[in-house]
Amino acid sequence: MPETLPAPCAPEDARRVACIGAGVIGGGWAAHFLARGYDVTAWDPAPDAEEKLRRLVAAAWPALEQIGLAEGAAPNRLTVAGTLAEAVADADFVQESAPEKLELKRSLLAELTAATRPGVVIASSTSGYPMTDMQTAAGDAARLVVGHPFNPPYLIPLVEVVGGERTDRAAVTWASRFYEVAGKSVLTMDRELPGFIANRLQEALWREALHMVANGEASVADIDASITEGPGLRWAFMGPCLTFALAGGEGGMAHMLDHFGPSLKSPWTRLEAPELDRALRDAMVEGCAEAAGDRSYADLVAARDQGVIDVLRATGRLGGTTR
Template identity: 50%
Template sequence: MAAHSIARAGLVGGGVIGAGWAARMLLNGIDVAIFDPDPEIERKVQTVLAAARRAWDKLVPGALPAQGHLRLASSVEDAVADADFVQESLPEREDLKIAILARIDAATRPDVVIGSSTSGLLPTRLQSGMAHPERLVVGHPFNPVYLLPLVEICGGAQTSTQTRDRAAAFYSAIGMHPLHVRKEIDGFIADRLLEALWREALWLVNDGVATTEEIDDAIRFGAGLRWSFMGTFLIYRMAGGEAGMRHFLAQFGPALKLPWTKLEAPELTQELIDAVAAQSDDQAGDMTIRALERQRDDCLIAVLSGLRGQDYGAGQTLASYARRLMEQAPAPLASSIDEGRPLALHATDVAPEWIDYNGHMTEHRYLQVFGDTTDALLRHIGVDAAYLAQAGSWFTVETHIRHLGETHAGDRLVAATQILGADAKRAHVFHSLFRGSDGQLVATAEQMLLHVSKDTGRAGPATGVPAARMAELATAQADLPVPDGAGRRISLG
């Protein structure tokens, strides 16, 4: 099941999880029909969608497909009747889910996979009222659904292997990391681990050992940083030194007999509830839920981007997804663009975090925008995933940037690219960056691109369609005037 084979998704339940699913699917170009009796469902989904768009524009700038269409459905049946995939995200009430899943089952085509976002209810029980129980699977995501890649997949007694595989393929196609739960078990895998930590944290508050903020600090300044790229077992293996896990178990295993944890949760007395709530209020301070969500997203983006650079863990999932987006993105039709003029192939907005202490776009962001502009040029001439894997690509070996105007948060920037010359191995390009509101030229970048062969890792001639298209562009723009600033060098003279 490729992402493009799912054109329409039906979502039932539009809370935090359901709205997150809607945002992730819409940004992958899938039309979404969603039902939730909440009269404010549209506002809530649009709020989450805006946050998701902001996040993914940072992670994969310019690479997302055209956004899908959002429709508010009038009923459960209306939401799922034409769906190619269904995701249920109702409250964690088994009786409610069983009844609604039976209605979804009756209203959809028998071949449509139905995923449930349940955090821990057993799928065998959830599918008990369905006429086609074999197509139900748990697809348990994590908040924010639009940003965190993990989705746990768990089938019930009657779930078919094909359903599990089709669900995993779909979730992968929209940028997620499916984790198959081998045995049906309450709470699945991740929530059982989180629950153990949560119970111990409640004991620490209950016993006056630590506040909510101190407990969170113990995680975010310590093990939490490691958990973002390595799990407990791999980390403990390294703690055993060169002898590995066996030595670690021998050295620290006896500690398991010590009274270090209390897995039985404390009773949630009114006193404990008041203490946790008050400490949490103090911890959050003046930050609203929206502000906390924005801070969370920015921190996740930073971690994911860093891991992407290492092609490791969740960063590997992100990198693979970004490569698929590039492969699937349709190249602009040459017939729709006057290639005898500078090419307008990339546009972006100046994000607030791009602004420096002077209130202007910081210097390195200009290089980012020009790099994205070069990527847009390469996509335009046909450099796709297949070409990258088989032939290689052009890489920037020299750049000269001129800063000619100021840009501020929210400005729309539009880049235009002129080919000054090209041969079998090189391309000489000139990018001009304009402010969209008034057309002012704010920066230019002159670059030399060198084609590097995939086989040798050294400079080598381009081949195939990209080589021909680069040559065509150079010929089409050969008679254009040389832009002001081309060939400049830094000099006091």
């Protein structure tokens, strides 16, 4: 079977999105695309799917109005199709959000490549399957990509985009540009990595949390409070690398690694650390220097402090809000 690309329209010209699977994630995607002014057609085989989907979109809509709708955006531009083929027949882009079962994803993606117009890019919301493993049954696999969102997709900007071995690089580029136009913050990955980037990081934290609960070392409440009252306040606007660089004072990441490097050997988590060799040290130091750009240490501290204050205030912890 020929592998067809390019897509029938440019990413900027896409108008109709099909959401296949309409649970928490698929429904969240539908709400996002509707708010950004797309026509959305959804399909989900569950008997109560339409009711749940419309309830999810209705519940999300006030939030979406608050952050600003695209011109012409309306919840009634959502159509629920009776069949998968009907849902994707006119779609310019397909977002697949079926349950996380590899065989199901495989057959569904094969069905989708057959039912869509030639060249239409199809993205899977999978939380961690590599596209290479999911595209095995598809005839026209060149236009299959991962487009991994975070819950809720209508509010959290991040989407991770990556192709599989049979994916055409052009499909990855098309999808990344489409998501940008659709208001997402896109991380395009050059290579497949189980769990992508953000999920690997949060999965490491999550597994450590599960170990701690399993061993009676901390409660669910302790774990949640330790993040929301601690590092979570910084991570809303400054990533872990730049945050740690600031903890190194004016010496930055270099001082931090030289000072706390030995603690990588400590049993502070069940995850073994890599060897902190010169190459890794330099990569971390240079990456943080790039992130800082021409901002001085004092500039960064001031930005972090203002960020924490703004987040504390926004989340009702400085008084003045009611939540």
